[in-house]
Amino acid sequence: MSVKESPATPHFGSDGASNGAGDRLALAVAARLSRYLQILTQAKKMGKDTISSQELADYTHVNSTQIRRDLSGFGKFGKRGVGYDIDSLVSQVRKILRTTGQHNIALFGAGHLGQAIASSDVFADHGFRIVALFDTDGDKVGNEVTANLVVRPYSDLRAVVRDEQIVVGVLAVPSGAAQGVADELVAAGVKIIFNYSEALLQVPPEVTVHTSSPAVDLLYALYFYLT
Amino acid sequence: MSVKESPATPHFGSDGASNGAGDRLALAVAARLSRYLQILTQAKKMGKDTISSQELADYTHVNSTQIRRDLSGFGKFGKRGVGYDIDSLVSQVRKILRTTGQHNIALFGAGHLGQAIASSDVFADHGFRIVALFDTDGDKVGNEVTANLVVRPYSDLRAVVRDEQIVVGVLAVPSGAAQGVADELVAAGVKIIFNYSEALLQVPPEVTVHTSSPAVDLLYALYFYLT
């Protein structure tokens, strides 16, 4: 701790060994990498095969040097004078983020926001699957929201979490209902809750809540750009 | 530049004068302050009058020392042994962020996401107003989505931007339609675009694009929590 060893690699947390088995990425690095991944995926869809650090910088608002630095910490992925091959960079970044597997998600609330989320193809692009959609409204139960997604009643919650190995519960319910759903998810053993409502949720310490709603995101951004 | 003056205040950018007239907040500070503001507003709604830096830390995942530091840079807003009075802190932070005025927003797309955004009360809480909602679908035009919001055709765009002094255009349209709407907004003189689609938008340098969709937000978060 007190003795300076060698210039520690800045890509990792506290103890800076190389990119071996058990290292955890620095939080900010992981955040940026996942941002790059999203842009890369989209650029590919738009027909690009190659991208430069400067182009990535334009889309992400991250400095281009920072981007090259982030990537070169894990290998030499680019071609000087050319840029990065998108396909190969995507698979490299996925490897770094360790998100090559499949993860199952349960979504709560089949209102406007829930349906907007359910019909996004972002998840399939990145190896996540929404395997269940719940709503309290009896009239909605049974509706087919997308090809493979039928609205289910809350009474199925426990069985679904167990049978489908749900790792994340996503709340797209009204603020007033959010705490109740969170409680049921916690009771069912889910450890990660993504909260799109504005409610401030109370959960046990072993459960992580991430709160962010479209409107609140917009709010943040406005504070910057308007001044 | 090269000469160390005095320990510059870390709350501001490059040239560190005190909190006088023309100083710009450091980006990260502004981001955190707006996050605090959202939590404070919500805590107030839930009946709290006072909040401690530790409680704010629990909700925002920002270190409590960091929070006290952010706030104490602008004044002594708290009471030792008690915490912060929510009402007074809200008005102080608003003053710091200079967002006491009203700003008008135009929203594009009356689909699920657009309607979810339109019916959020986050904006009214923070002094922003969605004054117009546009859609290309002739069947939707004329529909009343919320009490004061009727779906309008794109042909009204220019007039509305001018008459209502629109400063931000929010895109909740399909990816394929996003660039077209962006072009029209640019032509109408709008300088800030908030893009909820996944499209990568091409705009002139004087226009700022902020891209983030609910599904992509979720994606980021999952990369963290699942590893």
Add this chain to the structure above:
DNA sequence: TAGATTGTTAATCGATTAACAATC
């Protein structure tokens, strides 16, 4: 008073950037 929580210091750590040689 006793307990709690702020305001502030001091030290470390990580992020950011300009600049440029290497090289495709």
Add this chain to the structure above:
DNA sequence: TAGATTGTTAATCGATTAACAATC
């Protein structure tokens, strides 16, 4: 080759944290 863009260095700057006295 000439032009473009990466990979990397070196330096600075800002963020983060633990710790604790001040004080409500």
